[in-house]
Amino acid sequence: MTRRPDVAVIGGGVIGLALAWRCAQRGLAVEVHHDELPGTASAVAPGMLAPVSEADFPDPALLEFAHEARRSWPAFAAELAGASGIDVGYATDGLLLVAHAAEDRARLAAMYGFREGFDVPCTPLDADELRAREPLLSAEASGGGFATEDHHVDAQRVREALRAAGQALGVRYVDRRVRSLDEVSAGSVVVAAGAWSPSLDEWPVTPVRGQVVLLRDPSGGPGLRHGIRGVAQGQPVYLAGRDGHETIVAATLDHTGFDVQPSAQATEALLRKAVALVPALAGHEVTETRVGLRPDTPDHLPIMGRVPGRSDAYVCTGHYRHGVLLAPVAADLMTELLVTGADGIPAAFTLNGSDQRRNVRRDDSSTCALHTADEAPVGDGVAGPGAPAARRLAGVHRAHVRGHRRHHLGRLDRAARGAALATVTMAGTLENVLMSVILAVSGGTTILLSRAVGASEYGSLRPLLRAAFRLTLAITAVICVVLFALREPLARLILGSGEASAVRLSVDYLTVAVPGIAVFYGQYLVDSTFKANGDTRTPMRMAVLSNLILVVADPVLIYGWLGAPRLGVTGSALALVGSRAVTLAVTWRLYRKSALLREMNAAPDAPAAPGRARSARSCRPACRSAWTSWCGCPPGC
Structure with a gap:
């Protein structure tokens, strides 16, 4: 037994x-x-x-x-x-860090800039010094470094x-x-x-797919002396010698669930970068292609x-x-x-x-979002660290704030109380309808951005952000113009024509709230950039900040506290738009300092489609504004 x-x-x-x-x-x-x-x-x-x-x-x-x-x-x-x-x-011969072209050096620096303080600093090497350590390197290698403490x-x-x-x-x-x-x-x-x-x-735990290619030198020539962590064509690649005449080329990073079928496209991309760094590999035979699922x-x-x-x-x-x-x-x-x-x-x-x-x-079959993991588009976009719990907390907080607002409006005089509560209820219903529009845009933006981040294709983020910004701007303009023109018929449709007082208050409320949709949609779009880089905590914190400001501003503007005018329902709308505007300003400042923006600015532009190459003159002087980083124009244009 x-x-x-x-x-x-x-x-x-x-x-x-x-x-x-x-x-x-x-x-x-x-x-x-x-x-x-x-x-x-x-x-x-x-x-x-x-x-x-x-x-x-x-x-x-x-x-x-x-x-x-x-x-x-x-x-x-x-x-x-x-x-x-x-x-x-086990080998302790260190790791070469190699930038293939001059434009790859910024990407390499961004990848290893945070070593300072955490690790033995890399020894900087120019192109000649790199080739002295690794003779097989391309003559086009522009520089890099040597990490003595990286083993394999x-x-x-x-x-x-x-x-x-x-x-x-x-x-x-x-x-x-x-x-x-x-x-x-x-x-x-x-x-x-x-x-x-x-x-x-x-x-x-979700699978993150990685593909590697094994190469063999049919001539039996000398292999690589060192492992190489390089950047070629703006993308990272890892090369290491095995058993004298073999080389391993690694690795892709994809969020495709449990798909373990090798991809010809991924193989071609790995080989293209490998040959750019070590041209001799062009004559090697592909002996095996492997796919592994990293648990993230x-x-x-x-x-x-x-x-x-x-x-x-x-x-x-x-x-x-x-x-x-x-x-x-x-x-x-x-x-x-x-x-x-x-x-x-x-x-x-x-x-x-x-x-x-x-x-x-998280849904194992979903296609995701980021460097980091397969995360399903649910609710407010793409999940991340603690996202479902965060959404539950944010939902509870929003419910509390809405109850708080109704409490204050319910304390108005009897004649205005019912109409005020009906107005806020109508506005909340309308906002839920409009939210579905921006969720489609911001959720799609998050997924597209996160795919690019997951593949380290930071150069492709600019056109994606530019397209998302333009689409959001167009949708916002149409919705705001239409709703502003139809605010009274819409209020009558929702509330009923017999609710004259409520309709009048709703028109006043919408007069302030409809232009504020631009702030509402802008917040969702900026939030999508954080979620695409795996940061769902910042959007949640910003939502909490907005609600906290609203809790304070609501009674001040509704009742006229602290010397403010007594505005009633209109004050409630001003408090809502104002709290969101302040939050958007804070979020925008955080975005300007975010790691995603640094990576995007350090990356070269993605190759333009035929006939769509953009000249330097196509960037207008207006791009020098703070919107430059959002709309994707290259720094300095």
């Missing part, structure tokens, strides 16, 4: 296998349940050990965790090689070695897919199933620790692009938690019953 295991690990990627090995070293009986599904991230990972070069989301907790992991890798690799007898290809490893060998080392200690491997935690009988169960983890619980989370941080509500269940997933790098420290912390109960996991990575991270659930 098989002994009931002390620990069952669900998932046989690098994280799950490292955890199983460490637990077995502590004397625990361990089982690993794994079904080798197409898209397993560890089977594809290029093996970069670069906590900052690979940090798209430089969260302090993740950066500190990643640096600790990198420091642990020399000892971990040596121990693993000794335990398994397999060389894992053969991730597939690491996985093979972990399985062998665990097997030597009695780890039992069960080749099956677990679809429910109740299917597994063990003292403790750890979910480390990567992108498939949500099939076992409501964890906010809304805040791009791992999910680790105890599962709330289940004393025997644990989770270790969502490591996104850093699974191989983080494996040593993740395995050590989880093993310590399982064996001794000591919880040294960073608080930012854990779950608890009320945590927003647990309450977020």
